[in-house]
Amino acid sequence: MALVLQRTLALAASPLTTLTVVLLLRVWLGLRVENRAEARRTWRALWRAREGPLLLCANHLTMIDSALIAWALAPPLWYVANFSALPWNVPERTHFASTWLQQVLAYLFKCLPIVRGGSRDEVADTLARFGWLVGRGEAGLIFPEGGRSRTGRVEVENAAWGVGRIVKSVPGCRVVCVYLRGEKQAEYSDLPARGDRLHVSLSTLEPKSDHAGLRGSRDVARQIAARLAEMECAHFAKHGGQSVREIPS
Amino acid sequence: MTQSEIFDRVVKILTPYVKNQEALASVSEKTHILDELKVNSARLVDVVLEFEDAFDIEIADEDVDSVETVGNAVELIQAKLG
Numbered sequence: 001m002a003l004v005l006q007r008t009l010a011l012a013a014s015p016l017t018t019l020t021v022v023l024l025l026r027v028w029l030g031l032r033v034e035n036r037a038e039a040r041r042t043w044r045a046l047w048r049a050r051e052g053p054l055l056l057c058a059n060h061l062t063m064i065d066s067a068l069i070a071w072a073l074a075p076p077l078w079y080v081a082n083f084s085a086l087p088w089n090v091p092e093r094t095h096f097a098s099t100w101l102q103q104v105l106a107y108l109f110k111c112l113p114i115v116r117g118g119s120r121d122e123v124a125d126t127l128a129r130f131g132w133l134v135g136r137g138e139a140g141l142i143f144p145e146g147g148r149s150r151t152g153r154v155e156v157e158n159a160a161w162g163v164g165r166i167v168k169s170v171p172g173c174r175v176v177c178v179y180l181r182g183e184k185q186a187e188y189s190d191l192p193a194r195g196d197r198l199h200v201s202l203s204t205l206e207p208k209s210d211h212a213g214l215r216g217s218r219d220v221a222r223q224i225a226a227r228l229a230e231m232e233c234a235h236f237a238k239h240g241g242q243s244v245r246e247i248p249s
Numbered sequence: 250m251t252q253s254e255i256f257d258r259v260v261k262i263l264t265p266y267v268k269n270q271e272a273l274a275s276v277s278e279k280t281h282i283l284d285e286l287k288v289n290s291a292r293l294v295d296v297v298l299e300f301e302d303a304f305d306i307e308i309a310d311e312d313v314d315s316v317e318t319v320g321n322a323v324e325l326i327q328a329k330l331g
Contacts, residue, residue: 124314146291161294165310214301214310218294 003133006107011083013108018076018086021067030195031182033072039200043073043176046204047085052172053134056087057163057224059154059179059232060143063095063190069141069178072200087141088133090114090126127162128169135170141178142166144225152187154229156222164220167207175205175224179231183239199239201231250330255304255323262299263319266292278320286319300326 010017025031033039046054058069066089070079079086088110091097097106097113106113114126134140146160167173182196192198205227209219235241260276267273268287272280282288288296297313300306300322306329316322 120314120317124311158289158291160291214294214298214308214313217310218298 003129007083007110007138010108010110011080014080014083014086015077017108018070018079022071022076025064025067025071029192031068031192031198032196033198033200035199035201036072039072039202040074042202043085044078046176046202047082047139050174052174053137053170054139054176055134055167055170055173056139056141056176056178057144057228058141058177059181059228060145060148061152061181061185061188062148062192064192065143065180066091066141068192068198069180069200072180072198073178073202084138086110087139088112088130089141090130092147123162127166131166131169134166134173140166144221144228148188150188152185154225154232156225156229159218159221159225161214161218161221163224164207164209164217164222167220167224168209168217175207175227177203177205177224177227177231179203179228179235181232181235183241186241199235201235203227203231250304252323252327255326255330256319258303259300259319259322259326262303263288263296266296276319278318278323280319281317282319282322283317304330306330 056069058065062068066087070086074085090112091106091114093113093115096111097103112126112130114123130140142163144159144163145155146158149155167175178200180198180200182192182198184193184196205224207220207223209216211219256278263282263286264273266288269285272285272287276286280286282293283290293313297308297316301308304326306326308325308329312325316325
């Protein structure tokens with residue numbers, strides 16, 4: 001019930017919230033998504049054709065990746081009309097929900113704040129609510145590495161098993177891997193560099209595991225992270241930057 | 250297997266994942282695995298899977314949520330061993 005109320009209020013505020021975010025990203029930060037049209041076509045087609053839950057899993061380099069990805073994948077007014085496609089998030093509470101203003105904004109931006117490394121029960125409860133939303137047809141966005149990558153690269157070994165647990169708990173869940181990076185983004189940072197040009201790619205995956213329980217969850221999480229690592233290699237091969245490296249099997 | 254033996258094996262399994270050697274030196278059943286031993290939360294599943302292998306038990310996803318301290322791990326393993 002509480003989540004339904006949050007969704008309702010977030011929808012009511014969405015014309016203002018989504019447009020404000022886009023203005024901040026485009027005007028204040030001067031960002032541009034180079035292949036925006038193609039990415040938006042792909043995401044809209046995936047959303048229209050979906051037969052079950054969709055979970056976005058992305059690389060994580062800045063503190064506003066959720067906003068960047070949402071903006072890259074669709075214009076604000078499309079989200080108002082297709083509000084379920086605006087992904088729910090599970091941001092770190094200390095960064096995004098420590099003051100009352102942040103808590104209000106997090107609430108209106110479809111966020112379920114979480115304390116990473118906090119009480120296991122609370123983490124599990126938040127992820128369960130997140131999984132429930134995805135199971136009901138709401139898009140969700142999660143970062144398999146948990147936090148921002150300290151190396152600036154996708155680290156498959158650091159894939160948080162909780163992602164695998166969510167995928168396994170939502171019947172028919174399809175994963176949409178999203179790789180987004182700015183041309184000036186050498187490593188992790190709070191914000192992208194002003195004026196940066198971003199590139200985004202999408203790849204779908206239906207991870208499966210022959211293992212049950214924890215091994216299965218870890219296996220699924222690593223499959224997702226491995227796909228992101230492959231996408232990262234393709235990104236650098238296409239746009240230059242850091243050298244290509246082997247993906248761990 | 251006694252509780253003490255389980256504790257010793259748990260600490261041995263945890264050791265490679267621990268980033269706070271001071272906390273490890275004074276580890277007790279009350280020591281918090283993530284907050285004090287500074288085990289990376291992403292590696293907790295690897296730790297628990299090593300518990301499974303070492304003690305020949307199966308630990309459900311939900312049971313991991315109750316493992317916050319070394320003592321929680323010992324209790325869980327004891328319960329699984331029966």
